[in-house]
Ligand SMILES: Nc1ncnc2c1ncn2[C@@H]1O[C@H](COP(=O)(O)OP(=O)(O)O)[C@@H](O)[C@H]1O
């Protein structure tokens with residue numbers, strides 16, 4: 001009898017234990033699922049908020065910014081990085097919009113003037129001399145427009161295609177060529193060339209694109225002639241690693257606070273109002289310098305003169 005009673009109570013204890021175990025496993029599983037759902041939801045919420053905010057941003061809303069929260073945790077860092085990217089995009093979109101509006105303005109103004117001029121010319125009969133004078137003025141305007149369009153196309157091409165073909169180029173020949181071309185347009189001007197040739201000819205080689213380099217030096221020399229009346233000097237400084245070319249004039253100079261803007265498209269200094277030009281030349285020069293991994297330093301002083309100092313890496317002798 002005693003043995004039976006013992007067995008029953010063991011069985012009861014065991015089934016109680018199984019019950020307790022069953023419920024505690026069930027409850028703890030439920031609790032852990034519920035808690036992990038709760039916490040993961042809380043952790044994911046800021047990410048979902050970020051995703052929703054990002055979804056509302058498009059090219060016309062580049063000025064909006066994401067909430068940077070406490071600026072500490074990873075999500076805040078992500079928002080900060082995204083906001084930085086938005087700022088850069090906003091600046092480049094704004095630059096592009098400015099470029100298009102400036103280009104349209106620069107093209108429309110001379111076209112309107114040419115239109116008015118042509119209407120005036122046709123409004124009544126004129127003497128052959130009058131026709132000649134007006135037509136040669138129109139041709140002058142067409143040439144200017146043509147040169148602006150060519151510069152804009154070159155700039156667009158350079159902005160699109162960074163892999164410009166480069167090969168060893170004799171930089172002194174490029175500059176002779178440029179001086180020759182600029183002199184044909186500014187016939188009464190003196191453009192001096194100062195150069196101390198090294199013993200080996202190929203000391204003046206750079207890895208470049210002769211066509212683009214000619215465009216760059218044409219622009220620099222043209223500016224020097226246009227914005228000064230005296231001599232223009234082109235000087236070579238040749239060191240072990242670099243070839244420096246300094247184009248200097250003693251002309252009107254550039255106001256100190258405007259030196260940094262003159263390389264941007266359509267930007268001109270405030271003291272050149274009565275000199276012709278569109279403000280595209282130096283943006284081409286800047287791009288050409290960039291694709292040649294070269295550098296440019298400008299020093300200028302109003303009514304004293306301006307110096308553009310370009311520095312190219314020399315092709316090492318061992319590579320040739
Ligand atoms: N040699 C220079 N002397 C004085 N100002 C210069 C010189 N070169 C460039 N600049 C300034 O930089 C501006 C931009 O030059 P550029 O892009 O070639 O335009 P543009 O020649 O059509 O005016 C010029 O309008 C002028 O204000």
Ligand SMILES: [Mg+2]
Nearest residue numbers: 223277281282
């Ligand atoms: Mg120019």
